[in-house]
Structures are given as structure tokens and as C-alpha cells.
Amino acid sequence: MNTTDNPKAVLHAIIDPLCGWCYAAAPLFDAAAAAGFTIKLHAGGMLTGPRRKQIDNQWRDYVMPHDQRIAALTGQAFGENYYEGLLRDTSIVLDSAPPIRALLAVAALGGDDLAYLHAVQLAHYRDGKCASDEGNLHLLAEELALNGADFAQEYAKNEDAFYQHILETRALMNQLGAQGFPTVALETSEGNLKLLNHSRFYGQPSTWLEYLNKQLS
Numbered sequence: 001m002n003t004t005d006n007p008k009a010v011l012h013a014i015i016d017p018l019c020g021w022c023y024a025a026a027p028l029f030d031a032a033a034a035a036g037f038t039i040k041l042h043a044g045g046m047l048t049g050p051r052r053k054q055i056d057n058q059w060r061d062y063v064m065p066h067d068q069r070i071a072a073l074t075g076q077a078f079g080e081n082y083y084e085g086l087l088r089d090t091s092i093v094l095d096s097a098p099p100i101r102a103l104l105a106v107a108a109l110g111g112d113d114l115a116y117l118h119a120v121q122l123a124h125y126r127d128g129k130c131a132s133d134e135g136n137l138h139l140l141a142e143e144l145a146l147n148g149a150d151f152a153q154e155y156a157k158n159e160d161a162f163y164q165h166i167l168e169t170r171a172l173m174n175q176l177g178a179q180g181f182p183t184v185a186l187e188t189s190e191g192n193l194k195l196l197n198h199s200r201f202y203g204q205p206s207t208w209l210e211y212l213n214k215q216l217s
Contacts, residue, residue, distance in 0.1 A: 008036040009216055012193065014173055014183040015117070016046035017099035017131050020063065022182045023121045024070040024202050029114060031205035032212060039114050041107075042169040043100040046181055053094040060087045067125070074203040081128025095132040101162045102137040105154035108161075111146050119144065186215050 011032050015022040033039050047053050064087070067078050086092065099120050107113040119140045124131040131137075134155075141151040172178075176185055176195050184198040194215065201208035 008038070009189060010038045010040055010187040011212075012040050012042060012172070012185045012187060014042045014044055014169060014176075014178055014181060014185075016044050016096050016181045017103070017117060017120050018047050018094055018096050018124075019181040020066050020070055020125070021180075021199075023076055023125055024074050025182045025184070025198060026076065026118050026121060027074060027203075027205050028184075028198055028201060028208050030118070031209055033114060035209055035212075037212065040187075041103065041113055041117065042172055043096070043103060043165060044169045044173060044181055045096050045100060045166040047094050047096040048100075048166070052096075055087060055090055055092045055094065063087070070202075077122070077126040079126040079128060082125050085128040086124070086130055092130055093132065094130075097132075097162060098134050098137055099131045100165070101155055101158055102134075102141065102151075104158050104161055104165060105151055106141060106144065106146065108154050108158070109146055109150055111141070111144055116140065116144055186212070188216070 011029070013025075013029055015025075029039050045051075053059055064083070067083075070076055071078050102120070103113050103117060106116045120131050120137065123129040123136060123140060129136045137155075138148060138151060142148045173183065176183060176193065178195075182198070184196045185193045186196055187193055196212075196215065198208070201211060
């Protein structure tokens with residue numbers, strides 16, 4: 001948290017790395033971080049365990065209209081390698097656990113987990129490099145200037161931490177009455193949590209910042 005005369009609050013972002021609307025919100029999180037807000041990520045495990053999703057034509061038909069709407073609303077990039085590569089590769093199983101464990105490893109090593117999340121999202125949606133692939137996740141950590149061996153070691157040992165993180169995130173969602181991903185809540189200087197209606201600001205980061213500052217005042 002900033003320690004200036006006008007300290008900024010913490011934004012709690014309940015996300016999933018495989019959630020398209022969380023990718024839509026990425027510019028809002030970036031704008032808030034650049035303005036001095038601390039962004040605390042809580043990953044909810046949208047596609048884990050029995051909810052993992054094997055890519056097939058039905059899944060492609062389901063997600064593509066959402067992705068095209070996100071692109072139109074926000075300008076976020078969805079690449080040919082995603083639409084015609086990843087979404088046509090029926091050998092892929094979409095699993096939120098590997099990218100969440102990777103996020104936890106990055107944070108444990110003192111890295112920027114928000115920057116890493118956005119790198120994972122861009123690789124997946126723009127470049128067609130699956131966010132559930134451990135090899136891709138490892139390379140992205142190294143591109144963030146983390147030591148590859150340290151990342152691999154941290155990732156390998158954090159399975160228990162992953163399950164604990166999911167439990168804590170779902171408890172937070174219940175506390176907030178959250179309906180899905182992403183959910184954004186503002187933590188004031190008094191430590192209170194206030195649910196925010198971020199969705200009306202997709203594609204409008206400057207208006208979003210005005211809104212955030214009004215919530216603080």
C-alpha cells in the first residue's frame with residue numbers, strides 16, 4: 001500500500017487465468033496498479049478437478065462469441081493462433097490448476113504476479129500457447145526474469161498451498177456474494193471490503209480510475 005499523504009487502497013481481484021472476462025479486465029487492473037493501487041490476486045479455480053474442460057467443437061462454439069465481444073469492448077487481442085490453433089486442438093485439456101500454481105510460485109519468489117498473469121493471458125489468447133501447459137508457464141516465468149530452477153522448485157512443492165489458496169478464495173467469494181469471475185472489491189484504509197461494479201468500465205480505464213478515486217473519497 002502506498003504510504004503517501006493520500007494512500008491508495010488495495011483492490012482484491014478474484015480471477016481465473018482461463019477466464020476470458022478476466023482478460024477483458026486486465027487493462028483495468030493495470031491502470032489501477034499504475035495509479036498506485038495494490039492489486040491482490042485471488043484465483044478461484046474455475047476449471048479444476050471435474051470442471052476441467054477438454055477442447056471440442058462445442059467448447060469452441062461456446063467461447064468464441066464471448067471472446068469476440070471482449071475484443072470489441074476492450075480491444076484486447078485474440079490471435080489467429082488462438083482461434084484456429086488452440087481452440088481447434090482437441091488434445092488440450094484446459095485446467096486452471098497449473099497457471100494458478102505458477103502464479104503462486106511467482107509471488108513466493110517475489111515476482112510481479114499481476115504482470116505474470118497478463119503474460120499468461122496474452123500467450124493464451126493472443127499467441128495460442130495454452131495457459132495450462134507447464135512448459136509455457138515455465139518459459140513465461142523466465143521471461144519475467146525469474147530464475148527457472150527456482151520457479152520449477154517452487155511450483156513443484158506448492159500443491160498444498162494451491163488447495164489452501166482456492167479454499168480461501170472461495171470463502172472470500174462467499175463473503176462478498178460474488179457471482180463469478182472476475183469479481184473486484186476495494187479494501188479501504190479502515191480494512192473494509194466494498195464490492196465494485198467494474199464491468200461497466202470495460203475498455204474505459206481512465207473512467208474506471210475516476211470511479212475508484214470516488215470510492216476512496
